[in-house]
Amino acid sequence: MxxxxxxxxxxxxxxxxxxxxxxxxxxxxxxxxxxxxxxxxxxxxxxxxxxxxxxxxxxxxxxxxxxxxxxxxxxxxxxxxxxxxxxxxxxxxxxxxxxxxxxxxxxxxxxxxxxxxxxxxxxxxxxxxxxxxxxxxxxxxxxxxxxxxxxDTWALANGTARAVTESGGKRWFFMTADYAFGHALERDASAVVKSMGGTIVGSVRHPPNASDFSSYLLQAQGSGAQVIGLANAVGDTIGSVKQATEFGITAGGQRLAALLMQLSDVAAVGLKDAQGLYLTEAFYWDLxxxxxxxxxxxxxxxxxxxxxxxxxxxxxxxxxxxxxxxxxxxxxxxxxxxxxxxxxxxxxxxxxxxxxxxxxxxxDMLFFEVKKPEESKGPWDFYKLIKTIPGPEAFRPLSEGGCPLVQK
CATH class of the missing domain: 3.40.50.2300 (Response regulator)
Structure with missing residues (x-):
């Protein structure tokens, strides 16, 4: 076309x-x-x-x-x-x-x-x-x-992990898609949590495009973590959130932090199951x-x-x-x-x-909480803005990337 x-x-x-x-x-x-x-x-x-x-x-x-x-x-x-x-x-x-x-x-x-x-x-x-x-x-x-x-993975992990850890979520467990993107999300988020005095109590890796997350969620639920970090994307994140609700994870007091989740993913999950989820985005249509x-x-x-x-x-x-x-x-x-x-x-x-x-x-990057169904004013009204992360803080420092174009 x-x-x-x-x-x-x-x-x-x-x-x-x-x-x-x-x-x-x-x-x-x-x-x-x-x-x-x-x-x-x-x-x-x-x-x-x-x-x-x-x-x-x-x-x-x-x-x-x-x-x-x-x-x-x-x-x-x-x-x-x-x-x-x-x-x-x-x-x-x-x-x-x-x-x-x-x-x-x-x-x-x-x-x-x-x-x-x-x-x-x-x-x-x-x-x-x-x-x-x-x-x-x-x-x-x-x-x-x-x-x-x-x-990028640094901005997503830094935004969500920093904000959630600052608000008291010090003990993390990661559910990670077993490929380079998922590994990078877990690595970058773990570094932030540890730098802020938090701890990683465990992690588990699942195959991409998985259909059943029950065994992974049971490990997360039994880990004693305050926060379950979802280091995956699209269908894997959607499935993780839906099944986490079925297992009563958020109802039991654990928090879900999606390290990559976009508007279309929240639409696929629905506000009933996605409510209370924390995520970082670069853009929101209703801003x-x-x-x-x-x-x-x-x-x-x-x-x-x-x-x-x-x-x-x-x-x-x-x-x-x-x-x-x-x-x-x-x-x-x-x-x-x-x-x-x-x-x-x-x-x-x-x-x-x-x-x-x-x-x-x-x-700038934007840290959001997904709204409760009763808070939404209509279709696609999904996010509450919690924090704006200024651009210079949102992305990896230039000196740390190892880009050959950067003069030493």
């Missing part, structure tokens, strides 16, 4: 035309075209939090910036990487070599993102990673062509007038669904990329990625921030 935004009315059904003036584009922008490729999970376990919603978010960014690049077509295409690194890498190579894609967006699932990171490293395309959580992208595997938006206005536009194209943090990250990352293209008068990755680091970030979804030399987009 392709979507284009340009001065002229496009005859092809796959292109959307906008009236954006008559000033000719800079000759630096080849063929008067900027091409954005959304590489995402269209049918798997992350499709609710990314998928078609990420495509819509990129289209909205293209529409919003079209008037700033008069005479230039901003085209959006997408593909399904099926959560497989080889498919993601092959698609990225085809896009760069044959379809002349200028920027690759989203890419949930860390192993796929790391593969795409290598494909784009020495290319003429920018990789804006709003979907994956691995800190490797801004650590040892950092690339001058890669910008990581939205969140302020700007986020609500975007959410209304998004919902109009997504059957009433509200955007997740990942989808908001696609919008914000694409918008900042397009600002850099305009400022640089070029789509060359070397020039544009450097300009993305030079320009301050500022958009209605994440507010003001910056992009560091390691490629980390720095913005």
């Amino acid at each position: 392709k979507t284009g935004y340009t001065l002229a009315g496009m005859a092809a059904a796959s292109l959307v035309a906008l009236s954006i003036g008559t000033v000719p584009a800079s000759a630096e922008i080849a063929n008067h075209r900027v091409k954005l490729g959304v590489l995402t999970d269209m049918s798997g376990f992350a499709s609710d939090s990314t998928g078609q919603g990420s495509v819509v978010a990129a289209e909205l960014a293209a529409e919003d910036f079209a008037k700033e690049l008069p005479g230039v077509t901003i085209e959006v295409i997408h593909a399904d990487h099926q959560n497989k690194p080889d498919i993601g890498a092959a698609t990225a190579r085809r896009w760069l070599d044959q379809e002349h894609v200028d920027a690759i967006l989203d890419v949930p699932f860390s192993s796929v993102a790391l593969a795409v990171n290598e494909v784009t490293r020495n290319s003429k395309a920018v990789f804006i990673a709003s979907g994956p959580g691995t800190t490797e992208l801004t650590g040892p595997k950092c690339s001058p062509n890669t910008i990581q938006w939205t969140y 302020n007038p700007g986020t609500r206005a975007f959410a209304d536009r998004f919902a109009a194209r997504m059957d009433g669904r509200r955007p997740t943090g990942n989808q908001a990250g696609v919008y914000a990352g694409a918008l900042h990329y397009l600002k850099a293209v305009k400022a640089a008068n070029s789509t060359d990755a070397t020039i544009v990625a450097a300009k993305m680091r030079d320009l301050p970030t500022d958009d209605p979804l994440f507010g003001k921030g910056s992009v560091r030399v390691d490629g980390r987009a720095v913005h």
